[in-house]
Amino acid sequence: ADDVTLQLKWVTQAQFAGYYVALDKGFYDEEDLNVTIKPGGPDIAPESVISGGGADVITTWMAAGLAARERGVPLINIAQPFKQGGLQLTCLKESGVESPADFPGRTLGVWFFGNEYPFYAWMAKLGIPTEGGDDGVTVLKQGFNVDPLLQKQADCISVMTYNEYGQVLDAGISADDLVTFNYLDEGVGMLEDGLYVLEESLQDPAFFDKMVRFVRASMKGWKYAEENPDEAAQIVIDNDESGAQTLEHQQYMMGEVAKLTAGSNGALDPADYEQTVATLLSAISPDNPAITTEPEGAYTLDVTDAALQ
Amino acid sequence: MTTEPVIKADGLDLTFQTNDGPVHALKGVDLEINKGEFVSFIGPSGCGKTTFLRVIAALEHPTGGTITVNGMSPDEARRNRAYGYVFQAAGLYPWRSIARNIKLPLEIMGYPRAEMEKRVEEVLRLVDLEGFGKKFPWQLSGGMQQRASIARALAFDADLLLMDEPFGALDEIVRDHLNEQLLALWARTEKTIGFVTHSIPEAVYLSTKIVVMSPRPGRITDVIDSTLPRERPLEIRDTPEFLAIAHRVREGLRAGHAYDE
């Protein structure tokens, strides 16, 4: 069997259910692949792991992938299981935020570590400075949890539909008490979890073939997960070595993630790509030069074309 | 002389409780020391010399018998700052200059500033250390440090001076010299002095009274009143009278000594 190492962007959770299902259900075996899935975390940049040779393929957000490409890691998108994005900004209603017009003077929690590009793009679009003050917003580097909202340290925080939003609800705050802005709806949506490899490895036909089989099996896993969310959640739990996740939460997450992957057969829609690039380019600022020039050859449809035949 | 004794001990006992059982550091010690006397304590290691001095200074408390200092309890005497104490090692505080070391007891006793300066000058002269006030202890030789520590004990008005092997760490020549100076100082100030030593010639040379002690339990085995005159040049040590006293002390010591301990 051929070895493939997949580096995830985040810890084992239903966000990556498709891959775990493919592994568990033997879809990879069927394609004669021996897949190792490496969980990520807040200190792991998959882009540097792959450039150091620690992985064959990674999942990451397109903005981070393109940024890495511009910094000399020639990443190329080979598949896009997430059609929709799940990134949102959620505010407590009692804080008085009702629309983006209310943002000035507020404190907003943002995820950094390569997750901040959509936020800056949005602020650029709204024309709101991010240096604080009365007509700007004060930005916090939010930890990867929802405490700042619960403890009222921020008016709004970043959440993913499939994870933190559920945690806020779980904590006992009802959806009615929340005001939520979805980046897609605000017109600054960007492609989220995609599969990326190094451009030069793809020149190798053997590697190309391996990726074709990998994407095929992974997508099979995703579709299985969408149809059997509870089983998928259980598979994720079984693969979580930290033992910290609850089945309940993973079931919720699987349900939400399925909504994002539902529209994708794995192939990247070039229109989505163009929109992401356009949004990024519209928001170039000295603080946040995600990308400064239009990327070229940052994706290929060859792999998915071959895989989906 | 109007002889009300400065120190009066009656059947003094002191037992330390240790892990290995009780240690009888002092047992039935009777002693009177009169004003102006120079009393040496001599005896093998562990016979309770230090302990006796510490009882006088109220640094230890007897477990039996009575003791008075100037007619008071040792604790009261200490509160009245009745004595100066000189330890074997100079025990100067290394972060203070010599002058400030000497000033330390004066600060604690609340002397006025001008008075302090005056006294420091005075005692530095007394121990031949003029001009060394600004030096730090480690910049002085062992003998000079020891003199500074004596100066420190002299700076305040205590009529009683307790000295625990003050010259133990010094070489013989420096020791001779300091012995001479100490005698001169004693003659000049008329203090009462209690002096612990290991050296027989030193004890004989300095004292008006020599107390020989013996260990296990610590007790007094002999009290020798010196027949030497008050005026004592160093050469007195080669006289038969001196040697006779020294001989008696040595005999007393040897009786109480165990070699293989």
Added chain:
Amino acid sequence: MTTEPVIKADGLDLTFQTNDGPVHALKGVDLEINKGEFVSFIGPSGCGKTTFLRVIAALEHPTGGTITVNGMSPDEARRNRAYGYVFQAAGLYPWRSIARNIKLPLEIMGYPRAEMEKRVEEVLRLVDLEGFGKKFPWQLSGGMQQRASIARALAFDADLLLMDEPFGALDEIVRDHLNEQLLALWARTEKTIGFVTHSIPEAVYLSTKIVVMSPRPGRITDVIDSTLPRERPLEIRDTPEFLAIAHRVREGLRAGHAYDE
């Protein structure tokens, strides 16, 4: 006597370079020590006694003059393990039992195991410490530790024994006792001994030759050959002959002494 000198120093100079300029620790030292002699070095602090012993032991190297030990350079002599050295403090290694402390030089010199055991037994007996081999140093009194350190220097075959104030830290009675034992040992083994001390009686009591030194620069001011017999009970110290020698030593010392250092 077949007198090829064990130690022969000719115009020996040793200058230390320090931050405060050069220190002349030894200046123009001439001395011969013959086989079987017991030579004491006496002199005020800083006169170079230790330095001279260290030069013999090749622990320091002279900056001028020549010195031979057994006809060789000190370094060669050291490589031949020509001498044992006893320091002022016992300097036993606290993590080794007494027996293993004594074994230390034997291990380093590569003696066979059985031989080591034999010698340890032997020297322990020689210094009256049979049965203490398994104890650790801190379980022994100061005097016993010092005897153990002498045993350590005796354990290997060195004809020359260098001792730097070995009894300086002990009380007078214990010291007297060890002095007697040392003399007995010397008589039995016929070693050559170089012995540094601060005590005049000790020097006179022990030596066949007394070297009086004086500081700044360190030099020899007097060499006194003892007229005392080889057989010396402790009482010899009260004889006029003894006192006469002591007197001469004291005079020599006083001449070279600066009080205010």
Added chain:
Amino acid sequence: MKSVLPILTVVVAIVLIWYAAAIPMNAQWARDQAARADTTLTTSELIADTLSQDRPRLPAPHQVVVELWNSTGDMVLAGRGLSNRSLILHAWYTLSATLLGFAIGTAAGILLAVGIVYNRAMDMAVMPWAIASQTIPILAIAPMIIVVLNSVGVQGLVPKAIISAYLSFFPVVVGMVKGLRSPNASQLDLLQTYNASRNNSFWKLRLPSSMPYFFTALKIGIAAALVGAIVGELPTGAVRGLGARMLSGSYYGQTIQIWSALFAAALLAAALVGIVGLIERLMLRRMGMEQ
């Protein structure tokens, strides 16, 4: 044993203060929730609520103890002592990295110390940089170490152990240098008079006399190694170990889980230091250096 009563007293005092602090710290959330539900709380209801929240700002002591028990002893009783939900398993993951890192760090520390003591150039060159190296925040370079090692094919336990070694080597160097230099001049001179070789002076004098310093350093070092192992778990995917528990506790807002992992780590540290102390006592007693 004399310390048992004082320690108990202090612990009891801390627990009381802790309870007292938990109430006001968690009260805000209780009130907010009540307000959202349009009810008001009586004082006793409020206190009861603050001591039993799911995601408290400060969990009550009993909540932490219960969680600790549930994730250790209770699991053992249920026969699942080594499941991935058991803190015992995670403590073991952390412990294995700690021990390996400690071994590497100690070995490196000793070697460096020997170099410093025996080579003047190393002495002068290395020490200032060793101090500077400790001012670098390890958490910042941990991800880079992991990636770099990954790129040369080293992964798994070793990268974590190396981070842990990085933290533990420094106290060992400092302690060992002090210890190897602790023999005084006359102890060294004594060996000179025997014409002892460098080897002899190392094995027979410097090494034995450094032992007390060595063990003091080891106690600091092993505690540091544990911190290093926990830090090293974060950029390796935080999948296993006590550090992973703390971090995932933080992702999912499980404060109680964070606290129990914290206490497990501190207990582990105390145990490790205790074991080193025990070895020290045995060793020093055998060497006759302890009265």
Added chain:
Amino acid sequence: MTLVILSLAFWLAAYLFNNWLAKSRWSGSRAVRLAVPAIFGVTVIVVWEGLVRGLNVPMVILPAPSAIATRFAASLDLLWIDFVQTVVKGALTGYLIGTGAAFVTAVLIDRSLFLKRGLLPVGNFIAALPIVGTAPILVMWFGFDWQSKAAVVVAMVFFPMLVNTVQGLADTGKMQRDLMATWSASYWQTLFKLRLPAAMPAVFNGLKIATTLALIGAIVAEFFGSPIKGMGFRISTAVGTLGLDMVWAEITVAALAGSAFYGAVAMVERAVTFWHPSQRN
């Protein structure tokens, strides 16, 4: 490859030169004492540069020193802002509060053997709580700005300082204490004239240990939530966006600040404990 060989050759040459310097006649002089570690440092940098270039290590794995220096020079303003936020506001405040509180606590509990016996072991236990666990909690309690960083620093430095100070206060000779008794000095007189001065070497030991802890604590705490400035913020963000040159520029600042902080405390120590044998060589 030639670069690799060249840098290794440089290393060898520098090593031999240092060895020669250290053994040479001037080895005690100030110049040599500064030169030897400096040469060592330069060697590390040269070898690093040579290896990175020679082996074509990608920038996102390990940037070359020259690239770091370039970034450093270009980002001085940013580095300064981060320095003020993390070192001045976070680390220094926490350091002063933590060591100060520990010092006062030590003096207070020093009167009670009971408290010392109880508090020190418990304190050691609490000090063993790993910062990665406590930092998120303290961020939750004290907010995102420097206050929570200072709190982390306080938590980190308090117990090492306490232990050292308590030890120092006990660090008087029996004779020194007896002397005070013979003068029948009061508790406070003994404290100020004997025990505090005698404690200074140990106190400074604690203060020195606390410097590195303070800096590390302040930086690491920023990983768990911060405003958008600060060295920890910049490092974690730059790692995520592959700005490794920026990461190393910040690390350089950390090392410089840490060494300077340590050096400053050591200098004060020299002035205050001039009398201690360890300061007199």
